[in-house]
Amino acid sequence: MANPMTAAQLVSALKRWGVTVIEHAGWETNNRNHVGAWGPVHGSMVHHTASSDGMGIVELCYNGRSDLQGPLCTGVIAKNGTVYLVGNGRANHAGSGSTAALNSVIDDDPVPYPPGPDAVDGNARFYGWEAVNLGDGKDPWPEVQLDAIARVQAAVCEYHTWSAQSVIGHLEWTARKIDPRGFAMAHMRARVTKHLTAGPTLMEEDMALTADDIDQFWAADIIPAARPPYNNADYADGNLTWSAKYAERAAVEAARESVARIKEVQAAIAAAEPQPVNIFLTDAQVEAIATNPRLAEAIAEHVAAKLAARLAS
Numbered sequence: 509m510a511n512p513m514t515a516a517q518l519v520s521a522l523k524r525w526g527v528t529v530i531e532h533a534g535w536e537t538n539n540r541n542h543v544g545a546w547g548p549v550h551g552s553m554v555h556h557t558a559s560s561d562g563m564g565i566v567e568l569c570y571n572g573r574s575d576l577q578g579p580l581c582t583g584v585i586a587k588n589g590t591v592y593l594v595g596n597g598r599a600n601h602a603g604s605g606s607t608a609a610l611n612s613v614i615d616d617d618p619v620p621y622p623p624g625p626d627a628v629d630g631n632a633r634f635y636g637w638e639a640v641n642l643g644d645g646k647d648p649w650p651e652v653q654l655d656a657i658a659r660v661q662a663a664v665c666e667y668h669t670w671s672a673q674s675v676i677g678h679l680e681w682t683a684r685k686i687d688p689r690g691f692a693m694a695h696m697r698a699r700v701t702k703h704l705t706a707g708p709t710l711m712e713e714d715m716a717l718t719a720d721d722i723d724q725f726w727a728a729d730i731i732p733a734a735r736p737p738y739n740n741a742d743y744a745d746g747n748l749t750w751s752a753k754y755a756e757r758a759a760v761e762a763a764r765e766s767v768a769r770i771k772e773v774q775a776a777i778a779a780a781e782p783q784p785v786n787i788f789l790t791d792a793q794v795e796a797i798a799t800n801p802r803l804a805e806a807i808a809e810h811v812a813a814k815l816a817a818r819l820a821s
């Protein structure tokens with residue numbers, strides 16, 4: 509039985525995970541518990557506000573609109589990562605959604621996508637987090653905001669001993685919705701898992717490169733290709749930039765080829781017979797020169813002339 513956190517427990521959990529928390533006046537008693545159930549809770553739902561930043565959106569999420577009474581979530585996650593708590597209890601954020609999605613968070617299974625038909629009341633079962641973003645697919649998600657979203661989810665999951673599978677996006681709850689837009693919930697769950705594994709002391713800088721970032725770098729086609737004389741058909745075909753993955757493999761192949769050639773040269777040297785010094789004069793000719801001073805002198809003159817010519821050039 510997952511009883512919802514009290515206001516004090518939620519604040520304490522968020523602070524334990526290094527989240528900057530601002531409590532809207534009156535948030536502890538701001539809820540919709542008088543019109544429907546709140547709890548047992550099974551998960552935490554991430555939304556985008558479809559708005560820009562500022563206190564206007566915080567007030568709107570606290571009070572609601574004429575057609576949708578507040579609170580509209582548990583907390584608003586600003587672009588600078590600050591979390592404004594606006595609702596403690598049932599809030600108008602999830603609406604009706606997929607039975608399969610609810611069962612997945614209860615059973616700690618991966619949430620199926622796309623969601624099934626709207627059938628169950630999500631406002632009773634999920635904490636709700638409105639992250640400030642225009643939701644147009646262009647408005648950026650600052651790293652500090654993504655980090656705050658992940659920490660908030662880790663705080664909720666740790667308290668309830670849930671895994672990151674209990675964190676879903678509104679778009680995974682109901683086919684009516686597309687939020688949050690601009691990052692994948694699978695990536696967010698991976699971040700939450702990393703936090704839950706490492707504990708609350710994991711610093712933001714440790715999260716700077718995600719596994720996906722590294723994958724992206726590794727596959728990016730940005731490394732200048734190996735140039736001739738390294739022999740590769742790719743370069744000749746005009747493929748002048750390679751991915752790091754490909755470049756690394758090409759370097760290994762080039763090194764392997766070099767080693768093979770060195771081994772061939774070493775084998776050729778080892779196999780070569782020592783060659784006798786080639787003497788052009790026969791014994792009889794040497795004897796003739798030795799016993800004929802004039803001939804020896806003529807050869808000496810000839811050699812001297814050649815040496816002089818060579819020195820002069």
Ligand SMILES: [Zn+2]
Pocket residue numbers: 554555556601678685687
């Ligand atoms: Zn939503």
